Amino acid sequence: GIQVEQSPPDLILQEGANSTLRCNFSDSVNNLQWFHQNPWGQLINLFYIPSGTKQNGRLSATTVATERYSLLYISSSQTTDSGVYFCAGVFGNEKLTFGTGTRLTIIP
């Protein structure tokens, strides 16, 4: 079946540091989304990015569909960035297939 792998699984950084989260997928992707899951479990939409590059404030994302990966960049990390980050893709049907997540901890 389709595999979506995220790395690293855990990341601990000092406040102010930059980070790169990676998402590899095993098949051609129709849609790709990045989410931040807050401590209460809500999935917050960060990017809808089936291809190309987008930026939103301190966050940016790049998807290279032909090479089957996506990257999420977080610059000047803040403690409120802590949480679990998921990528998820739609592969030829309607459902999102999620990765295993990256748990980010920002230390003051």
Place this chain on the structure above:
Amino acid sequence: DTGVSQNPRHKITKRGQNVTFRCDPISEHNRLYWYRQTLGQGPEFLTYFQNEAQLEKSRLLSDRFSAERPKGSFSTLEIQRTEQGDSAMYLCASSPSHYEQYFGPGTRLTVT
């Protein structure tokens, strides 16, 4: 705010009881999805609707689970004869056609 809403937010039930969850999608989104998330895992797809038609069901959706979306508006997910393994966060999402999915806050189910 016109985001996806889910009720209840938390449900504690005894094994063997039936439970029902409700999801209200973003207005005019014709697609509605249910996912389940267990501790330490990413969400997994359960089922989805286009308007009132249920178009796909995961093998995770045993015969104790049923979902409906009457009139293509809100949706309900019912679990009959709950088991401890059903304990999870149940997430609902909606989207306007083949695009970005938006998630609700989830219903956390605990089966004792």
